[in-house]
Amino acid sequence: MAELVQRYLDQILAEHADDTGGALADYIPELTRVDPDGFGLSLSLADGYVYESRDTALEFTIQSVSKPFTYALALDRLGFDAVDAKIGVEPSGEAFNEISVDETTKAPKNPMINAGAIAAVSLVPGTSADERFDQIRDFYSACAGRELTVDDDIYPSEKATGSRNRAIAYMLQSFGVLDGDPDEILDVYFRQCSIKVTTTDLAQMAATLARGGIDPVWGRRVAAAAVVQRTLSVMVTCGMYDAAGDWVSAVGMPAKSGVGGGIAAVLPAQLGIGVYSPLLDDKGNSVRGVKVCRDLSAGLGLHFLSVTREARSTIRDAYDAAAGVRIYELHGDLLFAGAEQVLRTVDEECDGFDVAILELSRVDDVNDAARRMLAGMHESLTAAGKEGYVVDPDGTLAATDAAQARVFGTLDGALRAAQSFQRTSSGG
Numbered sequence: 001m002a003e004l005v006q007r008y009l010d011q012i013l014a015e016h017a018d019d020t021g022g023a024l025a026d027y028i029p030e031l032t033r034v035d036p037d038g039f040g041l042s043l044s045l046a047d048g049y050v051y052e053s054r055d056t057a058l059e060f061t062i063q064s065v066s067k068p069f070t071y072a073l074a075l076d077r078l079g080f081d082a083v084d085a086k087i088g089v090e091p092s093g094e095a096f097n098e099i100s101v102d103e104t105t106k107a108p109k110n111p112m113i114n115a116g117a118i119a120a121v122s123l124v125p126g127t128s129a130d131e132r133f134d135q136i137r138d139f140y141s142a143c144a145g146r147e148l149t150v151d152d153d154i155y156p157s158e159k160a161t162g163s164r165n166r167a168i169a170y171m172l173q174s175f176g177v178l179d180g181d182p183d184e185i186l187d188v189y190f191r192q193c194s195i196k197v198t199t200t201d202l203a204q205m206a207a208t209l210a211r212g213g214i215d216p217v218w219g220r221r222v223a224a225a226a227v228v229q230r231t232l233s234v235m236v237t238c239g240m241y242d243a244a245g246d247w248v249s250a251v252g253m254p255a256k257s258g259v260g261g262g263i264a265a266v267l268p269a270q271l272g273i274g275v276y277s278p279l280l281d282d283k284g285n286s287v288r289g290v291k292v293c294r295d296l297s298a299g300l301g302l303h304f305l306s307v308t309r310e311a312r313s314t315i316r317d318a319y320d321a322a323a324g325v326r327i328y329e330l331h332g333d334l335l336f337a338g339a340e341q342v343l344r345t346v347d348e349e350c351d352g353f354d355v356a357i358l359e360l361s362r363v364d365d366v367n368d369a370a371r372r373m374l375a376g377m378h379e380s381l382t383a384a385g386k387e388g389y390v391v392d393p394d395g396t397l398a399a400t401d402a403a404q405a406r407v408f409g410t411l412d413g414a415l416r417a418a419q420s421f422q423r424t425s426s427g428g
């Protein structure tokens with residue numbers, strides 16, 4: 001069956017294989033020597049299964065696709081306050097290598113432009129360039145699921161020609177944004193850009209973000225979920241150079257591209273995409289890479305803002321199991337909107353029962369907001385002289401606030417408790 005998807009991916013690449021539009025990055029000679037025909041696509045599903053089409057073993061330099069990952073690492077190791085004090089989250093509307101900062105804060109506008117990326121490198125803890133770089137490389141490797149290395153031709157060339165980045169780093173130092181030696185920080189940044197990856201590495205790294213910070217190869221948590229949420233947010237607004245608006249409209253996935261020709265795109269909770277083709281458009285994005293992502297998004301319905309249908313009702317069924325005992329069978333994921341519907345319905349019907357029982361055996365997941373709301377419902381029912389029970393055979397609620405509510409493993413258990421409550425409250 002997997003060939004169905006495989007064939008589909010192969011076909012999309014075949015459709016764009018002859019497109020020779022765009023040009024190789026030429027700010028360093030090494031990048032003009034790559035094969036312009038290189039073309040690959042990898043798709044990593046949330047369970048770690050990877051589809052590969054064409055040149056997926058071909059290594060290229062990660063370049064700016066590195067930026068969200070170093071930002072995530074800095075956030076994870078240092079916390080939001082320390083990072084936010086030095087790097088903003090607003091789209092800049094300027095070229096990625098603009099020598100500029102926010103006029104008021106003097107901080108780089110976001111971590112996806114070079115100024116913000118260099119500041120992010122300076123925030124990665126370490127007492128030497130090597131120590132800092134090792135942290136970065138280890139983090140990328142953990143996300144990719146294999147040990148990544150630096151391209152020994154590109155790195156010295158980046159370093160030799162990096163005057164503009166040097167100007168940025170010294171400017172940041174003059175504004176007090178960079179702690180540490182600008183040249184040492186730049187050395188780490190040049191090495192970071194020169195890390196070699198394949199499309200499969202990018203797909204795995206993207207899938208790590210798609211899974212909220214858990215790598216798809218070993219299943220280990222590499223970054224906190226809140227860090228991933230922030231990183232993806234910045235990728236949405238600033239990830240595709242000056243084409244972020246076009247990209248979000250047409251593709252609709254948080255993504256980052258680099259002048260090496262790679263793009264990593266993330267569909268939260270579903271998959272990570274890595275695509276490569278080194279011919280770039282005038283914004284610096286891979287021409288064929290963008291086209292492939294557009295096709296995938298349209299063909300497979302991957303736009304993260306597509307509203308496919310109205311949210312179905314969280315209450316699957318509601319009935320009286322006995323006089324004064326009302327059962328609410330819930331299903332799906334219980335998030336704010338679903339929990340709100342449950343609370344409102346229970347409240348409206350509350351005159352007709354002594355005990356409300358929420359049956360959760362078909363509920364897949366409950367978020368913190370919904371948990372707190374269920375706990376609140378229990379309190380209000382108790383205050384009104386009634387009871388609210390939860391039947392949760394799979395432990396979906398976990399032992400949190402909702403443990404204040406009475407949780408039962410079976411419906412029978414809840415019904416027996418309801419009977420004895422009714423007996424007690426009627427004085428029987």
Ligand code: GLU
Pocket residue numbers: 062063064065096097114158165193257258259260284
């Ligand atoms: N090494 C490049 C630079 O910092 C990366 C640029 C990019 O991929 O956007 O200028």
